[in-house]
Amino acid sequence: MxxxxxxxxxxxxxxxxxxxxxxxxxxxxxxxxxxxxxxxxxxxxxxxxxxxxTKVPLVCLIGGIFGGLAGFFLQYWIHVLNYPQNIGGRPLNSWVAFIVVTFECTILGASVSALLGMLALNGLPxxxxxxxxxxxxxxxxxxxxxxxxxxxxxxxxxxxxxxxxxxxxxxxxxxxxx
Amino acid sequence: MAEHEEHIDEMSSHLAPAGPAILAPGHTFATITDKISAVVLSRDTPAAWLLATGGFGLLMMWLLFATAYQLARGIGIWGVNIPVAWGFAIVNFVWWIGIGHAGTLISAILLLLKQKWRNSINRFAEAMTLFAVMCAGYYPVMHLGRPWLAYWLFPYPNTMGVWPQFRSALVWDVFAVSTYFTVSLIFWYQGLIPDLATLRDRSQSKAGRIIYGILAMGWRGSARHWKRYDSSYRLLAGLATPLVVSVHTVVSFDFAIAVVPGWHTSIFPPYFVAGAIYSGFAMVLVLAIPIRRIYGLDDFITTKHLDNCAKLMLATGEIVAYGYIIESFMAWYSGNLYERYMILDRMGGKYSIFYICLISINVFFVQVLWIRRIRRSPALLFLVSVIVLAAMWLERFVIVVQSLHADFLPSSWAMYYPTFWDITQFLGTIGLFAFGMLMFIRFLPMISIFEIRELLPEAHVSLQEVD
Known part of the structure; x- marks a missing residue:
């Protein structure tokens, strides 16, 4: 140029x-x-x-999906695969108890990517x-x-x-x- | 070039139909910018600020000392023991985290609902959230007994080969509170970026230009940037909305998941969330009323804002009152011996004075907010808010302590008394909270400048093409 x-x-x-x-x-x-x-x-x-x-919503969506999956499978991996504990024969994949952390990780992933996505697409800092x-x-x-x-x-x-x-x-x- | 005719219709000031406005008349983009940024950029610090910072700073120092003492001695310096193992630590945790909720409600939910009056109070309400969550987070960590091992709560690969128990409500709490803090921080920081750019461009000192310049990250107000900014801001608001409802729900799970009589009820999540917003608005008013007075910001925080906050406080107060009624009703209706004993003990037992106080304030006294004259009188509203904050603290005290002190086994019943350290540490967290707020007021714009600019009718432009 x-x-x-x-x-x-x-x-x-x-x-x-x-x-x-x-x-x-x-x-x-x-x-x-x-x-x-x-x-x-x-x-x-x-x-x-x-x-x-703008692509910000897409970045946010991807971040949220990634956060949610990571949150759920973190718990799944810990409680089913890596460190299974048989407590009175209750199911290892007790997914109902995993909802809270999955939800929080979804929000966290989506929020962090909304901010960073906005900044990155704007070329900031x-x-x-x-x-x-x-x-x-x-x-x-x-x-x-x-x-x-x-x-x-x-x-x-x-x-x-x-x-x-x-x-x-x-x-x-x-x-x-x- | 002029084949097209442009019609500019600047929306008339339909923002303020009747009664007091949300922005005093006579302001322009320049006066708004100057007035709000002057608080930060001025070299003169109000005497009230210095006095308050000194006083609350001392309280914060006390918190540091008490923390050091506790690290040395352990939680034995608190009044907690079996059966009341939760005591002040959890009472204060729930109280502080509840206060934070109004900040998120104002910044996120009212943004989605297009409540324009929020633009004047969202910034400092968000800061309030951050400092309140810091004070809240202090307690469970100290309550661990070995706070230096708090990182064990997070799932990280470790040589012990163990993991947190994700089926425990206490681990949910860690995730809920840390996510809440992070998302609140992100939301607050994103809101600050354009105002930091304003301060960078206005600051007279080199240090100010450098610090605000770094924090503003080179924001230049480009139209493309604004579009992405707006998109991200609304997304964050949409994400924070379910989050804020979830946080106190998860906090209530700490209780509701347990089998203790008085805790094990399904009304807890909505009742906690309503109580959180109720006490949060009280704190917003306790902060806003002196701030607008000292800094002369009545133009931006008008009686309309006070009135609206008071109305929200009243509305959530009614939900809380409903919670009390259902709590008592279910204790009777369940036919459960322990539940029934718990509620009778709550009303007439050794801690009943606190229950009577909280009911008379949260159910009866708060109804004075139906009177318009009180809602619009800063001094009276301030008083009502302080009383409400105290009553909400008592509510958490009753839930935590009274429920635990007499559970299933009469042989293990015991009274709980706070110690000197319990009480002064709590005062110390008030010092930390207020000190943080004072620092924020001095160094960052406490009212969102760019969002106030948007309140002016000339900020709204729509070009319509006529062929």
Whole structure:
């Protein structure tokens, strides 16, 4: 990949509605390599970015199934295979008594994988990201809304894209240094 | 580009139809962020905080000392013996773990039920859960007698070639409580990530930027990240919901699985869960009322929140009252000699004063919450909550001690008296709990900033395409 002089351009908006409209306009203009940043989740913006499905529920489901199976077979292996104890002829695989621990392990597996899955799919923890090079970006965690178009987008042209973003009613457009 | 017409309908403030709002008017994203993060980032510490931290810190130090003394001397320093082998340790364990339940109920169940008022109190209620579970976990571990071998409770391959007995309710407890703590921690931490990013960006000190920066893990509020975040947050809420119900159910199994009269009843699981939430909401109010006063957070924790918490306390209190009635009814209806003796002894025996106190508070006194004026008066509500917490502690005392002190064999009956160490260790765990909460309030945002932002009408955007 060739080294680009800048990472992209970033437009700052003052309201969530402006960001949603700007994201739609940018998508309609053909930009694809872009992302929006906001102090809270805005469903309309995510939809406009064309990001409709996440794999987090699947990861969580797999984690839960794995946890549940591991929990049950841990008990089965201990009480039936590895260390069977005949107590008054009661069944070794007393699965009813195993339900609680199986349930707890299911919840544990699913919860841990929901968190780790979310972080992994988001690429977090991430110590460095170019967007933080823009000083105004600190307001993305307060009350400002940002739309960044990456320089590697095929339609990206520093002058055209700059004017395009300005035309969206941005308060300010800045370059994102690499 | 403008072939499409956009309609932006910002949802009007239908959040607050009548009565006090869940967020005071006049706030913007910026004022919310500044006001909540100022508590953490400010260099000025309120005198009340310093005083409380000093006092509760001393109590916590006492707990450390008492623990050290106990490790040296063994559990003989407690008043437990045969037949009452459970004593204060298990009373306090059940009491503390019950308190944690309201935190999970607020953060998970009310999230799924779209109760927006929860957004202002979920964060510190979750922290309350974590510290309460820590205090709870302390007791069974110390009660083991050889607490340094507590890891034997977990199934790990060992040279002894033995395993925990998974058919025992006590092993279920280990799994239930440790899972509960882990999942509560995960839920709380995930909720903190965007707010930690806010603190990272607001902090004036280098150390603050580094510490909050590491904890925020590079969160940048990307729309894609928010989508996955939201998905994971809701999944965790969905997982925590059955979990919270299961934890006190499993705790009640510690009793209900046994044959002791007064313990061996099927009403225990729902009755314990309701009692847990009931006492938990009392603790939420005991914490919220002084906090909003000292930090001037009445804008975020309004009388509406107090009112709602009080209503939930009242509702779960009624379930608890139903539990008491069924408990007595079943003792009579079963025709079981021992059960009947147990309930008569509970009502008129040597420990009856505690039973009378708890019934008069949990069944009768708590009905004052039907009065709106009391639900909306912080001072009165605080008082009611403290009394409820004490009554719920008495309930656990009666269940544990009174049931054990006179079981099947009259020759083994004996009274239980707590010792100096029993009482002061309990005060020590209150110190640990309060100290933990105070540290949390000082160093982390006690109200979820991003979720309060979502309460503003301008946070809700929907674009509709018209062709």
């Amino acid at each position: 060739r080294e680009l002089p800048i990472w992209g351009l970033m437009a700052e908006f003052t309201s969530a509605a402006d960001l949603a409209i700007a994201t739609r306009r940018a998508r309609e203009a053909g930009y694809r390599r872009m992302d929006a940043y906001s102090p809270f989740g805005i469903e309309a913006v995510t939809e406009e970015l064309g990001f409709h499905r 991430q110590p460095y990201h170019p967007v933080f090079n823009v000083p105004r970006f600190a307001f993305a965690s307060k009350d400002r809304f940002f739309l960044a178009i990456q320089a590697e987008d095929p339609k990206f042209d520093i002058h055209d894209t700059f004017r395009f973003l300005e035309g969206l009613g941005a308060r300010d457009v800045q370059e994102i240094p690499n």
